[in-house]
Amino acid sequence: MASILIVEDEAPFRERFVRTLQRNGHECRPCGDVATARLAVEEADYDVAFVDLRLPDGLGTELLERLGERAPQTAIIMMTAYAGLESAVESLRHGAVDYLEKPFSFEQALHRLDRVLEYQGVLADNQRLRRELRSAEPATDIIGTSDAMRSVQALIDRVAASPTTVLITGESGTGKELVARQIHHQSRHQKGRLVSVNCAAIPDQLLESELFGHEKGAFTGAEQVKRGLFELADKGTLFLDEIAEMETNLQAKLLRALESREIMRVGGTRPIPIDIRLLVATNRRLADLVATGDFREDLYYRVRVVEIALPPLRARAGDVAILARHFVQKFCRELKRASLGVSNAAMRYLVAYRWPGNVRELQNVIERAMILCSGDWIEPEDLPADLTGKAELGDEDLRAAVWAYEREHIRTVLDSVDNDRKRAAELLGIGVSSLYRKLQEPLPEAQREGPDPGLDA
Ligand SMILES: Nc1ncnc2c1ncn2[C@@H]1O[C@H](COP(=O)(O)OP(=O)(O)OP(=O)(O)O)[C@@H](O)[C@H]1O
Ligand SMILES: [Mg+2]
Numbered sequence: 001m002a003s004i005l006i007v008e009d010e011a012p013f014r015e016r017f018v019r020t021l022q023r024n025g026h027e028c029r030p031c032g033d034v035a036t037a038r039l040a041v042e043e044a045d046y047d048v049a050f051v052d053l054r055l056p057d058g059l060g061t062e063l064l065e066r067l068g069e070r071a072p073q074t075a076i077i078m079m080t081a082y083a084g085l086e087s088a089v090e091s092l093r094h095g096a097v098d099y100l101e102k103p104f105s106f107e108q109a110l111h112r113l114d115r116v117l118e119y120q121g122v123l124a125d126n127q128r129l130r131r132e133l134r135s136a137e138p139a140t141d142i143i144g145t146s147d148a149m150r151s152v153q154a155l156i157d158r159v160a161a162s163p164t165t166v167l168i169t170g171e172s173g174t175g176k177e178l179v180a181r182q183i184h185h186q187s188r189h190q191k192g193r194l195v196s197v198n199c200a201a202i203p204d205q206l207l208e209s210e211l212f213g214h215e216k217g218a219f220t221g222a223e224q225v226k227r228g229l230f231e232l233a234d235k236g237t238l239f240l241d242e243i244a245e246m247e248t249n250l251q252a253k254l255l256r257a258l259e260s261r262e263i264m265r266v267g268g269t270r271p272i273p274i275d276i277r278l279l280v281a282t283n284r285r286l287a288d289l290v291a292t293g294d295f296r297e298d299l300y301y302r303v304r305v306v307e308i309a310l311p312p313l314r315a316r317a318g319d320v321a322i323l324a325r326h327f328v329q330k331f332c333r334e335l336k337r338a339s340l341g342v343s344n345a346a347m348r349y350l351v352a353y354r355w356p357g358n359v360r361e362l363q364n365v366i367e368r369a370m371i372l373c374s375g376d377w378i379e380p381e382d383l384p385a386d387l388t389g390k391a392e393l394g395d396e397d398l399r400a401a402v403w404a405y406e407r408e409h410i411r412t413v414l415d416s417v418d419n420d421r422k423r424a425a426e427l428l429g430i431g432v433s434s435l436y437r438k439l440q441e442p443l444p445e446a447q448r449e450g451p452d453p454g455l456d457a
Contacts, residue, residue, distance in 0.1 A: 002117055003027045005049040007037040007063060008079065009056050017050070020106040021113075034058040035371050041066055042364055046074045048116055050109070051096075053080040053087055064094040075116045079104075142178055143326045145411050146316035152179070152308060159306050160186035165258070167303050168281040170310030173360030176281040177241065179308055184237040189277040192236020195229050200245040208250055209266045212257075218267025230263045230274050237277040243303070244284040248296055255299045278303070313355040313362065318407050320351045323359060327366040328378070340370065343377040353387050406438060 004021055008014040009032050018028045029044065031037040034057045041063070049067060051060040060078060067074050078091040081102040091099055098112055142153060159166055160183050168176045177196070184194040202210055209218070213228030230238060240246075246254070257263045258278065262271040280303050289295035313320065324342055332339050342350070346369075355361055369382040380388050410428065417423040425435040 001025045001027065002047040002113070003029070003045070004113075005029050005031065005037065005040055005046040005051075005074070007031045007034070007049065007055065007060060008052045009033060009054075010052075017106065017109070020110070024110060026113075032056075034060075034062055037063050038066060038371065039368060041070055042367070045071055048113060049074050049076045050100075051076055051078055053078055053091065061091060061094045064091065064096060068095045077112060077116065142175065142182055143323050144316065144319040145322060145415075146311075146318045148311045148316045149319060152310060155306070155308050156182055156186065159183065159308075161188060163188075163277055164305050165278045165280070165303050166305070167286070167307045168279065168310070169286075169307060170283065171312045171358055172283050173358035174310035174312060175359055176283070176310060177239075179310065180237075180239045180241075180279045180281060183279060184239070184277070187237065187277055189235065189237045192276075193233055194237045194239060195233040196239040196241060197229055198241045200242040204247050204250070207246065208253070211250075212253070212263050212265055213268075214266035215268045218265070222267065225265075228263070228265065230257065230276065231272065233276045234274050235276070237279060240278070240280045242282060243280040244282040244286060244289055244295060248294070251296045251299045255296065255302055258302055313358045314353075317351055318411075320355075320362065321347060321409070322412070323362055324350055324366055327363050328370065331367055331370050335370065337370075338376075340373065341377050343379050346378050346380050346383060349380055349383055349387050410435065410438060 004026050006014060006018060006021075006028055008017065008030070011032065014030050014032070018030050021028050029040050029046070031040050032055075034055050037051075049063075051063055053060045064076055064078075067076060075098075076091075076096040078087075078096045078099040079102055080087050080091070080099060097116055100109060100112060142149065142156075144150075144152075156179060166183060168179050170176050180196070181194065197207075197210065199207060209222075209226065209228065211228050211230055213226045213231055214222050216222060216225050240254075257274070260271070261275070262273045264271055286295050286300055286304070290297045290300050313323075321342075324347065328340055328342060350362070350365075357364075365384060365387065366378075368384065369378045373379070373382040410424070413427050414421070414424045417427065421435055422432055425432045428435065430438075
């Protein structure tokens with residue numbers, strides 16, 4: 001059973017196609033235009049996408065690029081009524097694996113689908129290749145001017161150069177992977193690869209041979225020697241994401257590899273020396289898992305030599321405005337649209353929201369808003385209902401939102417004038433004394449948070 005994205009504007013045809021695929025045991029997500037499909041791509045992963053070339057709000061090839069970036073594992077089959085070699089070649093050039101010329105029969109489509117799924121099976125092993133490609137991307141800047149993010153950046157600067165293992169913790173979407181990338185790019189291992197492994201995404205039995213590789217004949221199906229990710233990351237950085245999901249036997253092997261600086265392929269007898277920088281991340285509390293015996297204590301101490309704890313976004317509300325603006329600019333570039341602003345009313349909701357999905361959620365909210373927004377400003381009605389729904393912001397929330405927004409703004413202005421407070425006050429149209437006061441005003445109660453309970457101190 002495969003999960004399939006269908007992007008086709010002709011509704012009756014789309015529905016029949018979906019029913020046929022469902023009868024064959026596949027899961028389908030139908031979309032009628034580019035905008036809906038873009039959202040669908042953010043929300044789930046697909047094995048295969050059938051994409052119509054001509055859509056009411058754009059060309060299917062735009063989606064090809066998007067899918068290529070966000071979901072390189074999705075195989076794309078173009079559907080085109082404008083036959084001709086030209087559009088087909090064009091879409092293949094944009095990364096489609098196949099195309100169907102309309103009109104086609106559903107048998108034809110199913111046949112192509114089977115072929116693509118089979119091909120994907122063959123390619124599953126090449127996931128690692130894609131991972132390498134991904135790691136070749138330059139690191140994006142870590143945005144944030146809150147005290148918390150400034151100290152995170154300072155810590156990154158301090159640890160990047162040393163070979164120490166770093167444990168990166170934080171709720172989902174707080175930027176753990178981004179930090180890992182940044183460390184890699186600032187480190188002396190930057191010439192090597194950054195190999196990322198999501199321990200939660202790979203079944204236990206496979207993870208061992210993914211990490212350590214295997215010799216020919218090590219187990220049924222091991223027809224070739226396979227180098228593991230440790231070997232691929234040699235002289236570079238190995239990033240083990242969601243390390244808490246690794247089962248304890250494998251944790252023991254990992255520890256052994258780290259201590260001896262060598263690994264053994266599954267079924268092998270020859271130790272292979274490795275020189276890697278290890279970074280690990282988790283959104284769970286490792287200390288608790290150690291207490292319940294689900295995470296090995298010895299490995300815990302080995303990986304938490306240095307810990308970078310990313311605070312949840314709600315604990316650094318002052319970063320929301322600057323992040324929102326950063327994402328607006330980013331999507332303006334990507335969507336090739338003229339610049340756009342966030343209205344004050346909308347910004348107030350953004351700053352006051354609790355962001356359970358952290359920066360990733362903010363990024364998605366901005367992208368969605370930009371697709372929906374028709375004017376020059378993102379307005380509250382462009383935001384999801386759960387942000388604006390509980391509409392009455394409490395007085396406390398509002399004060400906190402204004403506080404955070406103001407402080408962020410003042411800081412930006414101060415930065416722009418090299419901390420010349422007199423000049424900044426002039427630019428802001430306030431007196432120097434009220435500038436001082438505003439900088440010293442404590443965070444209103446509503447937004448103040450203790451250390452996050454989900455993180456190790
Ligand atoms: N400070 C930041 N500045 C700019 N972009 C950020 C920042 N923090 C996170 N992002 C962006 O938010 C998204 C989520 O970040 P990332 O994938 O690093 O989170 P994560 O902590 O690894 O989440 P998960 O636990 O779900 O894997 C990414 O697109 C990332 O680029
Ligand atoms: Mg992550």
